[in-house]
Amino acid sequence: MRTLISAASGLIGSAVSAALSADGHTVVRLVRRSPEAGEVHWDPAAGVLDPAAVEEFDAVIHLSGERILGRWTAAKKAAIRASRVYSTALLARALGRCARPPATLIAASAIGYYGDRGDEVLTEESAPGVDWLARMTREWEAAAEPAARRGIRVVHLRTGLVLTPKGGALARMLLPFQLGIGGPVASGRQYWSWIAIDDVVGAVRHLLATPAGGGGGPVNLTTPYPVTSREFARTLGRVLGRPALLPVPAFALRLVFGEAADAALLSGSRVVPAKLQASGYAFVYPHLEAALRHVLGRDKDARP
Numbered sequence: 001m002r003t004l005i006s007a008a009s010g011l012i013g014s015a016v017s018a019a020l021s022a023d024g025h026t027v028v029r030l031v032r033r034s035p036e037a038g039e040v041h042w043d044p045a046a047g048v049l050d051p052a053a054v055e056e057f058d059a060v061i062h063l064s065g066e067r068i069l070g071r072w073t074a075a076k077k078a079a080i081r082a083s084r085v086y087s088t089a090l091l092a093r094a095l096g097r098c099a100r101p102p103a104t105l106i107a108a109s110a111i112g113y114y115g116d117r118g119d120e121v122l123t124e125e126s127a128p129g130v131d132w133l134a135r136m137t138r139e140w141e142a143a144a145e146p147a148a149r150r151g152i153r154v155v156h157l158r159t160g161l162v163l164t165p166k167g168g169a170l171a172r173m174l175l176p177f178q179l180g181i182g183g184p185v186a187s188g189r190q191y192w193s194w195i196a197i198d199d200v201v202g203a204v205r206h207l208l209a210t211p212a213g214g215g216g217g218p219v220n221l222t223t224p225y226p227v228t229s230r231e232f233a234r235t236l237g238r239v240l241g242r243p244a245l246l247p248v249p250a251f252a253l254r255l256v257f258g259e260a261a262d263a264a265l266l267s268g269s270r271v272v273p274a275k276l277q278a279s280g281y282a283f284v285y286p287h288l289e290a291a292l293r294h295v296l297g298r299d300k301d302a303r304p
Contacts, residue, residue: 001208004040004054004102006030006091007063011167012108012159012200016061019201020208028057030091044087051097059104059208062091068112068133069169072260081136084108088143092154096146105147106207109156111193111222113137116267119191123274124158124218133263141218153216155207160193160222160271162200163295170295177236183246185253188230190268193222196285196295203273206281220273223286228268232288239292 003020007013008029017027028038035041042049044064054060066083070076088107095101114122115129128134141156148154163170176182195203203221227235237244253261273281285291293299 001058002026002028002056003059003061003208004028004030004057005061005063006042006087007065007108010063011164012162012197013061013063015164015197015201016063016204019205023205030054030062042090044090045082047086047090049090049094051094054091054094054102055098055100057102059106060091060095060102061204062088062105062107065108068110068264069257069260071256071258072132072263077132077136081139084140085136085143088140089146092144092147095152096150098150101147101150101152104153104155104208105144106155106157106204107141107144109141109158109218110137111158111160111220111269111271112263113141113158113218114269114271116190116263117269119268119270122220122269122271124220125274131263131267132259148216155216156218157204158218158220158222158271159200160195160220160226162197163194163291164197165296166197173236174240177233177240177242177244180242181246182233182237182242182244183248184228184230184233184244185248186229186250186266188228188233188247190229190266191226191270192229192232193220193226193269193271194232194288194291195222196291198284198294199223199286202284203276203281206276206279210279217275219275220271221276222271222273223283223288223291224272224277225286225288226270226272227288235288236292239289239296239298 008017040053066079112133115134144154233244
């Protein structure tokens with residue numbers, strides 16, 4: 001299988017690229033710099049992507065996106081939207097004009113689609129949220145419509161908190177916990193829907209290999225067992241052998257991150273992977289403690 005991947009050097013893209021290459025796939029990177037062998041050039045900011053350059057791929061995996069966390073100034077919001085909505089629209093338009101389009105486009109999305117929903121159990125059929133992040137995520141998914149109109153199967157990966165020490169939320173949590181000053185975020189009652197990097201890779205492989213079972217549309221990339229922030233902190237503390245007693249106050253997060261604190265840190269969404277489970281995907285690390293022990297290299301006594 002020939003697969004084109006954007007953000008192939010990113011946190012998720014690098015893991016997916018390595019796994020697909022190991023499986024014997026031909027992986028071609030979609031890059032913004034001058035391309036080398038095995039790469040295709042595009043310039044999302046300038047709206048440049050030659051449809052001829054994205055022909056004759058079996059699948060395209062689009063993972064580009066500005067980091068969400070950070071103070072949401074007008075410029076930051078514009079960068080988040082452009083890196084997601086505009087880049088997806090550019091790619092989808094190019095694929096829609098291909099004479100020989102790919103069978104599948106797997107495009108990044110996020111569980112931010114659902115907004116702050118308390119302890120409501122959320123599946124792919126649940127209604128969207130109403131905050132800025134939820135509205136932007138709806139735009140992001142809608143931007144792929146030109147590819148769907150061309151008959152390409154479009155899958156939106158509504159991804160939760162990805163567990164890997166190489167980056168993302170977990171990497172930022174490690175130092176405070178290792179110093180013994182970690183703890184839940186604010187009340188600790190908000191749900192965190194997470195997934196081990198191994199299962200992100202496994203789910204992408206599954207979706208590529210079983211299009212009939214996986215289907216198109218949104219797919220929640222989360223474990224079947226979301227936990228509260230308090231449970232997450234206790235489990236991480238136990239895995240690291242450190243206390244997890246000091247909550248991070250909401251006011252401090254709002255002081256640092258502003259609006260982003262409420263949308264990305266203080267809100268909760270209890271998301272479950274209904275489509276993945278219905279399509280037969282078997283999670284490698286469905287439970288939090290085993291997942292943390294594995295990704296942090298402390299799994300000698302753990303079992304998936």
